[in-house]
Amino acid sequence: MVDDYGQLYTIEGIAAAVIMLVTAYIMLNTTTLYTPADTHVIDMQLQQLGNDALSMMDTTDRVIPSSQGANQSYVSYLSPLEESVRYSDTRNFNNTLKIYANSLYGNPNPVIDSRPLQWNSTIYYRTTGDSVGSYPFANSERNLTGREHYVTVTRWVHLNETPSNNTPGLSDPNVIIPIGPNGMRNEDQVVLLEVLLWRD
Protein backbone atom coordinates (compact mmCIF):
# COMPACT_ATOMS: atom_id res chain seq x y z
CA MET A 1 0.00 0.00 0.00
CA VAL A 2 1.32 3.38 -0.94
CA ASP A 3 1.28 5.85 1.85
CA ASP A 4 2.88 9.20 2.25
CA TYR A 5 4.98 8.42 5.23
CA GLY A 6 8.31 10.19 4.87
CA GLN A 7 7.49 11.43 1.44
CA LEU A 8 8.42 14.91 0.28
CA TYR A 9 6.02 15.92 -2.41
CA THR A 10 7.09 18.13 -5.28
CA ILE A 11 4.75 20.90 -4.37
CA GLU A 12 6.02 20.99 -0.84
CA GLY A 13 9.59 20.95 -2.03
CA ILE A 14 8.97 23.94 -4.19
CA ALA A 15 7.15 25.69 -1.38
CA ALA A 16 10.02 25.02 0.98
CA ALA A 17 12.52 26.29 -1.54
CA VAL A 18 10.49 29.42 -2.11
CA ILE A 19 10.28 30.03 1.61
CA MET A 20 14.01 29.57 1.93
CA LEU A 21 14.65 31.93 -0.94
CA VAL A 22 12.38 34.55 0.48
CA THR A 23 14.00 34.19 3.86
CA ALA A 24 17.45 34.51 2.40
CA TYR A 25 16.37 37.49 0.35
CA ILE A 26 14.83 39.31 3.26
CA MET A 27 17.77 38.54 5.46
CA LEU A 28 20.32 39.83 3.00
CA ASN A 29 18.33 42.93 2.36
CA THR A 30 18.16 43.58 6.04
CA THR A 31 21.90 43.32 6.51
CA THR A 32 22.61 45.81 3.74
CA LEU A 33 20.95 48.43 5.88
CA TYR A 34 23.86 48.20 8.25
CA THR A 35 26.47 49.14 5.70
CA PRO A 36 27.07 52.85 5.94
CA ALA A 37 26.88 54.72 2.72
CA ASP A 38 29.76 56.94 1.68
CA THR A 39 27.52 59.87 0.87
CA HIS A 40 26.83 60.42 4.57
CA VAL A 41 30.50 61.06 5.18
CA ILE A 42 30.64 63.67 2.44
CA ASP A 43 27.61 65.36 3.94
CA MET A 44 29.19 65.23 7.35
CA GLN A 45 32.33 66.95 6.08
CA LEU A 46 30.31 69.72 4.48
CA GLN A 47 28.16 70.11 7.56
CA GLN A 48 31.20 70.34 9.79
CA LEU A 49 32.69 73.01 7.57
CA GLY A 50 29.43 74.97 7.59
CA ASN A 51 29.04 74.72 11.34
CA ASP A 52 32.63 75.80 11.89
CA ALA A 53 32.26 78.71 9.51
CA LEU A 54 29.07 79.99 11.19
CA SER A 55 30.54 79.49 14.62
CA MET A 56 33.68 81.43 13.71
CA MET A 57 31.59 84.17 12.11
CA ASP A 58 29.76 84.37 15.41
CA THR A 59 33.03 84.91 17.28
CA THR A 60 34.01 88.51 17.81
CA ASP A 61 37.43 89.15 16.36
CA ARG A 62 38.56 91.62 18.92
CA VAL A 63 37.66 93.60 21.94
CA ILE A 64 38.73 97.08 22.82
CA PRO A 65 39.82 98.11 26.27
CA SER A 66 37.44 100.53 27.87
CA SER A 67 39.75 101.64 30.63
CA GLN A 68 43.32 101.40 31.63
CA GLY A 69 44.97 100.01 34.69
CA ALA A 70 43.93 97.64 37.38
CA ASN A 71 40.25 97.55 36.58
CA GLN A 72 40.70 97.15 32.91
CA SER A 73 37.59 95.91 31.21
CA TYR A 74 36.73 95.29 27.65
CA VAL A 75 34.00 96.30 25.29
CA SER A 76 33.32 93.67 22.73
CA TYR A 77 32.23 94.29 19.23
CA LEU A 78 29.21 92.51 17.86
CA SER A 79 30.32 89.36 16.11
CA PRO A 80 30.33 89.64 12.31
CA LEU A 81 27.34 87.32 12.21
CA GLU A 82 25.32 89.29 14.76
CA GLU A 83 26.15 92.46 12.91
CA SER A 84 25.08 91.05 9.56
CA VAL A 85 21.79 89.75 10.86
CA ARG A 86 21.04 92.80 12.91
CA TYR A 87 21.62 95.23 10.09
CA SER A 88 20.52 92.88 7.30
CA ASP A 89 23.98 93.25 5.86
CA THR A 90 23.87 90.32 3.48
CA ARG A 91 26.85 91.53 1.52
CA ASN A 92 29.10 91.33 4.52
CA PHE A 93 27.66 87.94 5.41
CA ASN A 94 28.28 86.61 1.91
CA ASN A 95 31.80 87.95 1.76
CA THR A 96 32.76 86.49 5.11
CA LEU A 97 31.17 83.11 4.48
CA LYS A 98 32.83 82.98 1.11
CA ILE A 99 36.24 83.44 2.66
CA TYR A 100 35.63 80.99 5.47
CA ALA A 101 33.87 78.22 3.61
CA ASN A 102 35.60 78.47 0.26
CA SER A 103 39.00 79.21 1.70
CA LEU A 104 40.78 76.46 -0.19
CA TYR A 105 39.55 77.61 -3.52
CA GLY A 106 42.65 78.95 -5.22
CA ASN A 107 44.88 78.05 -2.32
CA PRO A 108 48.48 77.75 -3.44
CA ASN A 109 48.86 74.59 -1.41
CA PRO A 110 47.65 71.64 -3.43
CA VAL A 111 44.54 69.97 -2.17
CA ILE A 112 41.62 68.38 -3.85
CA ASP A 113 38.21 69.29 -2.63
CA SER A 114 38.28 72.50 -4.59
CA ARG A 115 35.07 73.79 -3.29
CA PRO A 116 33.13 76.70 -4.53
CA LEU A 117 30.28 76.24 -2.11
CA GLN A 118 26.93 77.83 -2.64
CA TRP A 119 24.43 78.72 0.01
CA ASN A 120 20.98 79.98 0.65
CA SER A 121 19.87 81.18 4.05
CA THR A 122 16.67 81.95 5.88
CA ILE A 123 16.01 83.54 9.24
CA TYR A 124 13.26 82.20 11.48
CA TYR A 125 11.86 84.20 14.35
CA ARG A 126 8.94 84.21 16.74
CA THR A 127 6.38 86.84 15.85
CA THR A 128 4.32 89.01 18.16
CA GLY A 129 1.47 86.61 17.54
CA ASP A 130 3.55 83.71 18.85
CA SER A 131 3.78 82.05 15.51
CA VAL A 132 7.00 81.44 13.63
CA GLY A 133 7.84 83.82 10.84
CA SER A 134 10.69 83.74 8.40
CA TYR A 135 12.34 85.84 5.79
CA PRO A 136 15.04 85.06 3.24
CA PHE A 137 18.51 86.20 4.19
CA ALA A 138 21.71 86.08 2.20
CA ASN A 139 22.43 83.73 -0.66
CA SER A 140 25.33 83.11 -2.99
CA GLU A 141 25.46 83.81 -6.73
CA ARG A 142 23.73 80.60 -7.67
CA ASN A 143 20.06 80.31 -6.86
CA LEU A 144 18.62 77.30 -5.15
CA THR A 145 16.74 75.28 -7.74
CA GLY A 146 15.70 72.44 -5.47
CA ARG A 147 17.71 69.83 -7.28
CA GLU A 148 20.86 70.38 -5.22
CA HIS A 149 22.00 67.90 -2.68
CA TYR A 150 22.40 70.30 0.20
CA VAL A 151 23.12 70.02 3.88
CA THR A 152 21.52 72.25 6.48
CA VAL A 153 23.46 74.06 9.14
CA THR A 154 21.87 76.36 11.68
CA ARG A 155 22.98 78.87 14.26
CA TRP A 156 21.04 80.76 16.93
CA VAL A 157 21.82 84.44 16.65
CA HIS A 158 21.27 86.78 19.56
CA LEU A 159 19.79 90.17 18.74
CA ASN A 160 19.99 92.77 21.46
CA GLU A 161 17.21 95.29 21.42
CA THR A 162 19.84 97.95 21.69
CA PRO A 163 23.45 96.88 21.81
CA SER A 164 25.09 97.70 25.10
CA ASN A 165 27.95 99.28 23.26
CA ASN A 166 28.70 101.34 20.29
CA THR A 167 29.72 99.18 17.40
CA PRO A 168 32.48 101.03 15.63
CA GLY A 169 31.92 101.74 12.01
CA LEU A 170 28.18 101.84 12.23
CA SER A 171 26.50 105.19 12.16
CA ASP A 172 23.63 104.60 14.54
CA PRO A 173 24.24 102.09 17.27
CA ASN A 174 20.81 102.59 18.70
CA VAL A 175 18.86 101.23 15.81
CA ILE A 176 16.11 99.10 17.20
CA ILE A 177 15.80 95.60 15.79
CA PRO A 178 16.14 96.38 12.16
CA ILE A 179 14.05 94.50 9.82
CA GLY A 180 11.00 93.43 11.69
CA PRO A 181 9.00 92.15 8.76
CA ASN A 182 5.68 90.53 9.42
CA GLY A 183 5.39 91.01 13.12
CA MET A 184 8.92 90.56 14.32
CA ARG A 185 9.15 91.54 17.95
CA ASN A 186 10.97 94.67 18.99
CA GLU A 187 12.90 93.26 21.90
CA ASP A 188 15.84 91.11 22.88
CA GLN A 189 15.50 87.89 21.02
CA VAL A 190 17.21 84.95 19.51
CA VAL A 191 16.54 84.10 15.89
CA LEU A 192 17.45 80.98 14.01
CA LEU A 193 19.66 81.34 10.99
CA GLU A 194 19.35 78.37 8.68
CA VAL A 195 21.89 77.97 5.89
CA LEU A 196 21.53 75.45 3.10
CA LEU A 197 24.96 74.61 1.81
CA TRP A 198 25.86 72.68 -1.29
CA ARG A 199 28.77 72.04 -3.57
CA ASP A 200 28.44 73.67 -6.91
Added chain:
Amino acid sequence: MAKKMDNSGLLSIDFIAGFTIFMIAFIAVATLISGLLVNLQSKTIDYDAVAYRTGVILVEDPGYGVDPVSTNYTTNWELIPLVQKENILRYGLAVSKDYPNILSEYKVSKFFTIPAYSGDYHRKVIFDEPPILGPLTTPLYHYNIQLTSIENQASPKYWFPPVGDEVSNITNTGYIHRVVKIKAPANGDNPPMDMAKDNTNVVVSGIPNGTFIVYFDFPSYYDKQDPIYGIDPLTENTSFTITNIPANTTLQALNTGLYIDSNPKLGNVGGGDTLISQMDQGEILLDGVLPWTNHSSIQNLNSIRVFLNPEFFIQKNIERGRQYYIRFNLEGSGYNTTQDYNFPWISTIPGTGVSSPPLVPADMEVRIW
Protein backbone atom coordinates in the same frame (compact mmCIF):
# COMPACT_ATOMS: atom_id res chain seq x y z
CA MET B 1 6.06 -13.76 -1.33
CA ALA B 2 4.87 -10.51 -2.58
CA LYS B 3 6.83 -7.90 -0.90
CA LYS B 4 4.84 -4.97 0.18
CA MET B 5 6.16 -1.91 -1.55
CA ASP B 6 7.11 1.05 0.61
CA ASN B 7 9.28 4.04 0.05
CA SER B 8 11.63 3.87 2.97
CA GLY B 9 15.23 4.61 2.03
CA LEU B 10 14.30 5.86 -1.40
CA LEU B 11 15.36 9.15 -2.85
CA SER B 12 12.28 10.46 -4.47
CA ILE B 13 12.09 12.68 -7.50
CA ASP B 14 10.29 15.24 -5.34
CA PHE B 15 13.20 15.53 -3.01
CA ILE B 16 15.63 15.94 -5.89
CA ALA B 17 13.48 18.70 -7.33
CA GLY B 18 13.29 20.55 -4.04
CA PHE B 19 16.94 20.09 -3.24
CA THR B 20 17.94 21.34 -6.68
CA ILE B 21 15.96 24.51 -6.28
CA PHE B 22 17.51 25.02 -2.88
CA MET B 23 21.00 24.48 -4.21
CA ILE B 24 20.45 26.93 -7.05
CA ALA B 25 19.22 29.49 -4.57
CA PHE B 26 22.08 28.79 -2.24
CA ILE B 27 24.68 29.16 -4.98
CA ALA B 28 23.06 32.36 -6.16
CA VAL B 29 23.17 33.79 -2.67
CA ALA B 30 26.72 32.63 -2.12
CA THR B 31 27.88 34.45 -5.23
CA LEU B 32 26.10 37.59 -4.08
CA ILE B 33 27.72 37.57 -0.66
CA SER B 34 31.13 38.67 -1.86
CA GLY B 35 29.55 41.65 -3.57
CA LEU B 36 27.66 42.55 -0.45
CA LEU B 37 30.78 42.56 1.64
CA VAL B 38 32.42 45.14 -0.60
CA ASN B 39 30.64 47.84 1.35
CA LEU B 40 32.05 46.53 4.58
CA GLN B 41 35.59 46.92 3.32
CA SER B 42 35.27 50.58 4.06
CA LYS B 43 38.79 51.90 3.97
CA THR B 44 37.95 55.46 3.07
CA ILE B 45 35.15 55.64 5.59
CA ASP B 46 37.66 54.57 8.15
CA TYR B 47 40.09 57.24 6.98
CA ASP B 48 37.44 59.93 7.15
CA ALA B 49 36.49 58.89 10.66
CA VAL B 50 40.08 59.00 11.87
CA ALA B 51 40.59 62.35 10.15
CA TYR B 52 37.48 63.69 11.86
CA ARG B 53 38.63 62.44 15.24
CA THR B 54 42.08 63.92 14.76
CA GLY B 55 40.54 67.24 13.76
CA VAL B 56 38.39 67.29 16.88
CA ILE B 57 41.35 66.50 19.13
CA LEU B 58 43.40 69.27 17.59
CA VAL B 59 40.91 72.13 17.37
CA GLU B 60 38.50 71.44 20.23
CA ASP B 61 40.91 70.29 22.88
CA PRO B 62 43.71 72.20 24.62
CA GLY B 63 45.80 69.09 25.12
CA TYR B 64 46.80 67.33 28.26
CA GLY B 65 49.94 66.56 30.18
CA VAL B 66 51.54 66.29 33.58
CA ASP B 67 53.40 69.31 34.85
CA PRO B 68 56.83 67.91 35.75
CA VAL B 69 57.27 70.39 38.60
CA SER B 70 53.94 70.22 40.40
CA THR B 71 52.93 66.77 39.00
CA ASN B 72 49.45 68.18 38.45
CA TYR B 73 47.60 67.61 35.24
CA THR B 74 47.74 70.59 32.96
CA THR B 75 46.40 71.63 29.59
CA ASN B 76 49.52 73.71 28.95
CA TRP B 77 51.52 70.93 27.39
CA GLU B 78 53.48 73.52 25.43
CA LEU B 79 55.17 74.70 28.61
CA ILE B 80 56.53 71.28 29.52
CA PRO B 81 60.27 71.33 28.76
CA LEU B 82 61.27 69.41 25.69
CA VAL B 83 63.45 66.98 27.64
CA GLN B 84 60.39 65.95 29.60
CA LYS B 85 58.08 65.65 26.63
CA GLU B 86 57.05 62.16 27.76
CA ASN B 87 54.91 64.04 30.27
CA ILE B 88 52.74 65.24 27.42
CA LEU B 89 49.79 62.91 27.07
CA ARG B 90 47.82 64.51 24.28
CA TYR B 91 48.43 67.37 21.91
CA GLY B 92 45.64 69.86 21.36
CA LEU B 93 45.73 73.41 20.06
CA ALA B 94 42.65 75.10 21.52
CA VAL B 95 43.15 77.86 24.09
CA SER B 96 40.61 76.21 26.34
CA LYS B 97 38.12 73.39 26.11
CA ASP B 98 35.35 75.95 26.60
CA TYR B 99 36.27 77.70 23.37
CA PRO B 100 36.47 75.13 20.57
CA ASN B 101 38.09 76.27 17.33
CA ILE B 102 39.98 79.13 18.98
CA LEU B 103 43.63 78.12 18.78
CA SER B 104 46.51 79.39 20.84
CA GLU B 105 49.29 80.85 18.74
CA TYR B 106 51.94 79.54 21.10
CA LYS B 107 50.59 75.98 20.98
CA VAL B 108 50.18 76.13 17.23
CA SER B 109 53.69 77.38 16.61
CA LYS B 110 55.21 74.73 18.86
CA PHE B 111 53.10 71.95 17.38
CA PHE B 112 54.06 72.74 13.82
CA THR B 113 57.69 73.78 14.22
CA ILE B 114 59.33 71.56 16.85
CA PRO B 115 60.58 68.41 15.11
CA ALA B 116 61.06 66.54 18.38
CA TYR B 117 57.32 66.55 18.96
CA SER B 118 56.37 65.12 15.61
CA GLY B 119 57.58 61.61 16.46
CA ASP B 120 54.85 61.48 19.10
CA TYR B 121 51.93 62.48 16.94
CA HIS B 122 50.89 58.91 16.15
CA ARG B 123 50.64 58.11 19.83
CA LYS B 124 49.32 61.43 21.06
CA VAL B 125 47.17 62.90 18.29
CA ILE B 126 46.18 60.17 15.83
CA PHE B 127 46.04 57.43 18.48
CA ASP B 128 46.70 54.66 15.99
CA GLU B 129 49.64 53.05 17.72
CA PRO B 130 49.75 50.78 20.74
CA PRO B 131 51.03 52.66 23.78
CA ILE B 132 53.98 50.29 24.17
CA LEU B 133 56.15 50.39 21.10
CA GLY B 134 57.56 47.09 19.97
CA PRO B 135 59.34 46.01 16.84
CA LEU B 136 56.13 44.78 15.26
CA THR B 137 53.84 47.63 16.12
CA THR B 138 53.67 50.20 13.40
CA PRO B 139 51.19 53.03 13.04
CA LEU B 140 48.09 52.14 11.10
CA TYR B 141 47.76 55.36 9.18
CA HIS B 142 49.68 58.02 7.37
CA TYR B 143 48.74 61.56 8.21
CA ASN B 144 49.23 65.10 6.97
CA ILE B 145 48.12 68.12 8.96
CA GLN B 146 48.33 71.69 7.77
CA LEU B 147 47.17 75.04 8.96
CA THR B 148 46.96 78.25 6.94
CA SER B 149 45.28 81.50 7.70
CA ILE B 150 42.72 82.24 5.06
CA GLU B 151 42.18 85.94 4.68
CA ASN B 152 45.19 86.71 2.58
CA GLN B 153 46.06 83.61 0.63
CA ALA B 154 48.92 85.15 -1.31
CA SER B 155 50.86 85.88 1.86
CA PRO B 156 49.04 84.32 4.78
CA LYS B 157 49.70 85.69 8.25
CA TYR B 158 50.07 82.18 9.53
CA TRP B 159 51.50 79.41 7.47
CA PHE B 160 53.30 76.39 8.82
CA PRO B 161 55.03 73.60 6.94
CA PRO B 162 52.63 70.65 7.04
CA VAL B 163 53.45 67.96 9.58
CA GLY B 164 53.25 64.27 8.76
CA ASP B 165 53.81 62.38 5.56
CA GLU B 166 53.73 63.75 2.09
CA VAL B 167 50.38 63.23 0.38
CA SER B 168 51.13 61.12 -2.68
CA ASN B 169 47.74 59.94 -3.89
CA ILE B 170 45.23 62.47 -2.77
CA THR B 171 42.14 60.72 -4.06
CA ASN B 172 42.58 57.85 -1.68
CA THR B 173 42.71 59.82 1.53
CA GLY B 174 40.19 60.65 4.19
CA TYR B 175 40.06 64.29 5.22
CA ILE B 176 38.39 66.91 7.34
CA HIS B 177 38.52 70.68 7.14
CA ARG B 178 38.03 72.85 10.18
CA VAL B 179 37.59 76.60 10.16
CA VAL B 180 39.36 78.01 13.20
CA LYS B 181 40.61 81.30 14.58
CA ILE B 182 44.08 81.80 15.95
CA LYS B 183 44.52 83.96 19.01
CA ALA B 184 47.67 86.01 18.93
CA PRO B 185 49.00 87.52 22.15
CA ALA B 186 48.50 91.13 23.13
CA ASN B 187 51.54 93.20 22.48
CA GLY B 188 52.95 96.67 22.74
CA ASP B 189 54.78 96.63 19.43
CA ASN B 190 52.32 98.25 17.11
CA PRO B 191 51.96 101.05 17.88
CA PRO B 192 55.04 101.11 20.08
CA MET B 193 55.49 102.98 23.31
CA ASP B 194 56.64 106.28 21.92
CA MET B 195 58.77 108.19 24.40
CA ALA B 196 58.37 111.39 22.45
CA LYS B 197 54.66 111.40 21.76
CA ASP B 198 53.05 109.43 24.55
CA ASN B 199 54.79 111.33 27.23
CA THR B 200 53.34 110.27 30.51
CA ASN B 201 56.08 111.44 32.79
CA VAL B 202 55.37 110.70 36.37
CA VAL B 203 57.12 111.49 39.56
CA VAL B 204 57.71 108.31 41.46
CA SER B 205 59.08 108.44 44.94
CA GLY B 206 62.16 106.41 45.54
CA ILE B 207 62.89 105.88 41.87
CA PRO B 208 65.66 107.96 40.40
CA ASN B 209 65.11 110.00 37.29
CA GLY B 210 66.02 108.34 34.04
CA THR B 211 63.82 105.33 34.66
CA PHE B 212 61.42 103.79 32.24
CA ILE B 213 58.91 101.39 33.72
CA VAL B 214 56.59 98.90 32.06
CA TYR B 215 54.07 97.70 34.58
CA PHE B 216 52.53 94.22 34.60
CA ASP B 217 49.36 94.04 36.63
CA PHE B 218 48.96 90.27 36.82
CA PRO B 219 45.81 90.22 39.00
CA SER B 220 43.94 92.21 36.37
CA TYR B 221 44.95 89.67 33.76
CA TYR B 222 43.70 86.71 35.75
CA ASP B 223 40.82 88.03 37.86
CA LYS B 224 38.40 88.04 34.99
CA GLN B 225 40.38 85.95 32.66
CA ASP B 226 39.02 85.73 29.17
CA PRO B 227 40.89 83.01 27.33
CA ILE B 228 40.12 84.31 23.88
CA TYR B 229 40.70 88.04 24.26
CA GLY B 230 42.61 88.42 27.48
CA ILE B 231 46.25 88.96 28.26
CA ASP B 232 48.06 85.92 29.55
CA PRO B 233 51.84 86.33 29.84
CA LEU B 234 52.07 82.92 31.53
CA THR B 235 50.95 81.04 28.42
CA GLU B 236 51.63 83.50 25.62
CA ASN B 237 54.52 85.53 24.31
CA THR B 238 54.80 89.08 25.58
CA SER B 239 56.48 91.78 23.62
CA PHE B 240 56.68 95.51 23.48
CA THR B 241 58.77 98.15 21.76
CA ILE B 242 60.01 101.45 23.08
CA THR B 243 60.79 103.97 20.40
CA ASN B 244 62.07 107.51 20.12
CA ILE B 245 64.49 107.20 22.98
CA PRO B 246 66.05 110.63 23.42
CA ALA B 247 69.55 111.15 22.13
CA ASN B 248 72.50 110.93 24.49
CA THR B 249 70.80 108.27 26.59
CA THR B 250 72.59 105.21 27.87
CA LEU B 251 70.94 101.94 28.77
CA GLN B 252 72.65 100.76 31.94
CA ALA B 253 72.65 97.15 33.03
CA LEU B 254 72.58 98.18 36.66
CA ASN B 255 69.01 98.20 38.00
CA THR B 256 67.57 97.12 34.67
CA GLY B 257 65.42 94.03 35.03
CA LEU B 258 62.20 92.49 36.30
CA TYR B 259 61.01 93.69 39.68
CA ILE B 260 58.27 92.62 42.01
CA ASP B 261 56.15 95.51 43.24
CA SER B 262 56.30 95.04 46.98
CA ASN B 263 53.66 97.60 47.82
CA PRO B 264 51.19 97.90 44.96
CA LYS B 265 48.57 99.55 47.13
CA LEU B 266 50.38 102.80 46.81
CA GLY B 267 49.36 102.64 43.20
CA ASN B 268 52.85 103.11 41.98
CA VAL B 269 56.21 101.55 42.00
CA GLY B 270 58.55 102.74 44.64
CA GLY B 271 62.02 102.30 45.99
CA GLY B 272 62.88 99.12 47.82
CA ASP B 273 61.24 96.75 45.36
CA THR B 274 63.14 93.54 44.79
CA LEU B 275 64.95 92.85 41.57
CA ILE B 276 63.91 89.32 40.58
CA SER B 277 66.02 88.96 37.53
CA GLN B 278 68.11 90.85 35.11
CA MET B 279 66.95 90.48 31.59
CA ASP B 280 68.64 87.55 29.95
CA GLN B 281 70.53 87.74 26.76
CA GLY B 282 68.27 87.76 23.74
CA GLU B 283 65.20 88.99 25.56
CA ILE B 284 66.09 92.58 24.84
CA LEU B 285 66.77 93.60 21.27
CA LEU B 286 68.46 96.91 20.75
CA ASP B 287 67.30 98.97 17.81
CA GLY B 288 64.93 96.13 17.03
CA VAL B 289 67.51 93.61 15.91
CA LEU B 290 70.68 93.35 17.97
CA PRO B 291 70.56 91.26 21.11
CA TRP B 292 71.77 92.99 24.21
CA THR B 293 74.87 90.92 24.89
CA ASN B 294 76.95 91.04 28.09
CA HIS B 295 74.58 93.60 29.56
CA SER B 296 76.98 96.28 28.59
CA SER B 297 75.96 99.89 28.73
CA ILE B 298 74.70 101.03 25.38
CA GLN B 299 74.61 104.58 24.24
CA ASN B 300 72.53 106.36 21.63
CA LEU B 301 69.79 103.86 21.19
CA ASN B 302 66.84 104.52 19.00
CA SER B 303 64.58 101.72 20.11
CA ILE B 304 64.40 98.78 22.47
CA ARG B 305 62.28 95.73 21.81
CA VAL B 306 61.56 93.28 24.57
CA PHE B 307 60.41 89.79 23.79
CA LEU B 308 59.49 87.44 26.62
CA ASN B 309 58.09 83.96 26.25
CA PRO B 310 55.96 82.32 28.94
CA GLU B 311 58.89 80.27 30.12
CA PHE B 312 60.64 83.49 31.15
CA PHE B 313 57.92 84.28 33.67
CA ILE B 314 57.45 80.68 34.77
CA GLN B 315 61.13 80.27 35.53
CA LYS B 316 60.92 83.36 37.74
CA ASN B 317 58.03 81.78 39.67
CA ILE B 318 55.69 84.62 38.86
CA GLU B 319 52.51 84.55 40.92
CA ARG B 320 49.23 85.43 39.33
CA GLY B 321 48.17 87.54 42.28
CA ARG B 322 51.07 89.96 42.31
CA GLN B 323 52.25 92.99 40.39
CA TYR B 324 55.55 93.15 38.57
CA TYR B 325 57.35 95.63 36.43
CA ILE B 326 60.27 95.82 34.08
CA ARG B 327 62.50 98.75 34.74
CA PHE B 328 65.01 100.23 32.34
CA ASN B 329 67.78 102.33 33.70
CA LEU B 330 68.29 105.03 31.08
CA GLU B 331 70.89 107.53 32.04
CA GLY B 332 72.17 110.56 30.27
CA SER B 333 71.57 114.15 29.56
CA GLY B 334 68.75 113.39 27.15
CA TYR B 335 66.44 111.71 29.60
CA ASN B 336 66.04 112.75 33.15
CA THR B 337 62.46 112.00 33.95
CA THR B 338 60.57 108.83 34.76
CA GLN B 339 57.95 107.24 32.59
CA ASP B 340 55.51 104.63 33.74
CA TYR B 341 53.59 102.55 31.23
CA ASN B 342 51.11 99.78 31.67
CA PHE B 343 51.18 96.58 29.73
CA PRO B 344 49.38 96.34 27.40
CA TRP B 345 50.28 99.76 26.24
CA ILE B 346 47.30 102.01 25.65
CA SER B 347 48.33 105.03 23.73
CA THR B 348 47.29 108.49 24.75
CA ILE B 349 46.59 109.10 21.08
CA PRO B 350 42.96 108.15 20.57
CA GLY B 351 42.36 105.16 18.40
CA THR B 352 45.82 103.71 18.58
CA GLY B 353 45.61 101.80 21.83
CA VAL B 354 46.92 98.30 21.84
CA SER B 355 44.93 95.42 23.15
CA SER B 356 44.70 91.89 21.88
CA PRO B 357 45.13 91.83 18.14
CA PRO B 358 42.15 90.49 16.21
CA LEU B 359 41.68 86.74 15.97
CA VAL B 360 42.96 85.41 12.67
CA PRO B 361 40.71 83.01 10.76
CA ALA B 362 42.48 79.92 9.49
CA ASP B 363 41.77 76.60 7.87
CA MET B 364 43.06 73.34 9.27
CA GLU B 365 43.22 70.32 7.04
CA VAL B 366 43.78 66.80 8.31
CA ARG B 367 44.40 64.01 5.84
CA ILE B 368 44.59 60.33 6.74
CA TRP B 369 45.42 57.40 4.51
